[in-house]
Amino acid sequence: GENVEQHPSTLSVQEGDSAVIKCTYSDSASNYFPWYKQELGKGPQLIIDIRSNVGEKKDQRIAVTLNKTAKHFSLHITETQPEDSAVYFCAPLDPGTYKYIFGTGTRLKVLA
C-alpha cells in the first residue's frame, strides 16, 4: 500500500514570506495529489490538487508542484497571511484501494 511522509511537522514564517510543505509517497502508480487545509475545530477542506499529467498548478497565492520521478509533491504558499495559519495535509490517492492516505500534517503559523 501507499506510504506517505509529510515535512515539516511545524512551520513558522513571517507574514509576507513564503511557505513550502513537502509530501513524499511510495506508489509510483499514484495519479491524484490533493492538499487539504484544516482550521481549528473544523473538517479539512481541499485547497488545491494536481493530477499526474501535469507538473505544476497554481491558484493565486497557492501552488502545487509534482515530481513523479522522485515521488514527491509540494505545497507552496506565497505572500503568507495570518489567515493561512492552519494544519495542512497531503493525501495522495492509493491507486490500489482508491483511498486517500493522509500525511501526518504540518502546522503552519504565520507571524504578524
Next chain:
Amino acid sequence: SQTIHQWPATLVQPVGSPLSLECTVEGTSNPNLYWYRQAAGRGLQLLFYSVGIGQISSEVPQNLSASRPQDRQFILSSKKLLLSDSGFYLCAWDRSGSNTEAFFGQGTRLTVV
C-alpha cells in the same frame, strides 16, 4: 449543491456507554462514505469506508462499528466506549468511481470520561 451533515458537534460520554454518530450527505447519489478519527495534534486515521448500502470495510480492528442503512447515511457506533476512543471524528464523502476531492463534515469532538 452537495452538503454533508455530521452530528453532534461535541459529545461527552462515560466509559462503557454506547455511541452513535450520524452523517448524512445531500445533493448526490451513491457516494463513497468515510469515517476518520483524528487524535489531538495528529493526522487522520481511516476507520471505515463504504462504497454502497450495506457495504462496509473496516481499516482498524477496534470496538467501533459502522453501518450504512441508506445510500446517503453513514453511522458510527460503539456498544461500550473506552477512554482511548476520545478524539475528533470526521465523516467524509467523495464521488464514486472518480479520483476527486473528498468533502468533510465539521466533525464530532468526542470525550470519553
